[in-house]
Amino acid sequence: MKSHIVKIKSLSHVTHDVLRIVLEKPDNYLFTPGQATEIAINKKEWKKEKRPFTFTNLPDEDQLEFTIKTYPSHKGVTNELLSLKTGDELIIHEVWGAIAYKGEGVFIAGGAGVTPFLSIFRDLKSINQIGGNKLIFANKTKADIIHEKELKDLLCDGFINILSDEAVAGYAHGIITEKFLKENIDDFDKNFYICGPPPMMDAIQGYLTKLGVRDNSVVVEI
Numbered sequence: 243m244k245s246h247i248v249k250i251k252s253l254s255h256v257t258h259d260v261l262r263i264v265l266e267k268p269d270n271y272l273f274t275p276g277q278a279t280e281i282a283i284n285k286k287e288w289k290k291e292k293r294p295f296t297f298t299n300l301p302d303e304d305q306l307e308f309t310i311k312t313y314p315s316h317k318g319v320t321n322e323l324l325s326l327k328t329g330d331e332l333i334i335h336e337v338w339g340a341i342a343y344k345g346e347g348v349f350i351a352g353g354a355g356v357t358p359f360l361s362i363f364r365d366l367k368s369i370n371q372i373g374g375n376k377l378i379f380a381n382k383t384k385a386d387i388i389h390e391k392e393l394k395d396l397l398c399d400g401f402i403n404i405l406s407d408e409a410v411a412g413y414a415h416g417i418i419t420e421k422f423l424k425e426n427i428d429d430f431d432k433n434f435y436i437c438g439p440p441p442m443m444d445a446i447q448g449y450l451t452k453l454g455v456r457d458n459s460v461v462v463e464i
């Protein structure tokens with residue numbers, strides 16, 4: 243499998259536990275919005291620890307951007323990323339992934355599951371095609387919402403937040419249920435894009451099936 247050693251151009255926080263990491267882009271390294279690669283840290287003891295992450299910038303830029311939620315308690319790769327700095331090296335691998343835009347619809351994300359949709363929405367914006375796309379974004383608290391302002395600016399009324407662990411005026415409170423989907427989606431004859439923790443994805447796919455959405459209208463990572 244082909245791999246590339248690339249330098250970190252910048253590293254910053256976008257929320258209290260989510261990093262934005264910008265990397266050099268190897269020549270002829272191509273991806274489409276929604277796709278991912280595996281990343282390892284180029285240090286002796288970490289080289290073999292590969293983890294999947296999604297590109298969050300536009301494919302035609304001359305750098306790569308990742309938006310990565312960190313889990314210090316796992317003592318794994320994302321925790322180690324917190325100690326890196328500009329100029330340190332990562333190893334990126336082949337591009338893969340099944341999530342791709344196939345037309346207007348409803349995007350449903352949980353936490354860092356929004357990353358493939360960031361790249362898709364940024365791409366749609368760049369060609370003026372945001373249209374009637376909608377994002378239902380589930381998080382624990384308001385502070386966990388990744389790029390809230392950007393997503394609000396992009397999607398306007400098509401941006402719906404739901405918070406499970408915090409009651410905040412103007413935000414739905416709870417988890418995504420079948421009732422919540424019915425209340426917030428007016429047309430189920432659309433494309434649905436889902437990305438989040440596996441239990442959330444299973445539950446939502448079940449609700450959508452009950453609400454009459456055909457399997458071939460649902461885009462998920464496989």
Ligand SMILES: Cc1cc2nc3c(=O)[nH]c(=O)nc-3n(C[C@H](O)[C@H](O)[C@H](O)COP(=O)(O)OP(=O)(O)OC[C@H]3O[C@@H](n4cnc5c(N)ncnc54)[C@H](O)[C@@H]3O)c2cc1C
Pocket residue numbers: 278293294295296297308309310311312313315316317318319320321339354357358463
């Ligand atoms: C296709 C795809 C794309 C993805 N894209 C992104 C993205 O763009 N951004 C993003 O943030 N995430 C993304 N993810 C998720 C991301 O890959 C994981 O969050 C990441 O692999 C976690 O790596 P880690 O080494 O920090 O922790 P892990 O590999 O989860 O854990 C390291 C070790 O910690 C222990 N551990 C595991 N779970 C727990 C727990 N709950 N509590 C305590 N210890 C535990 C285990 O011993 C484990 O071996 C993506 C996943 C996939 C499949």
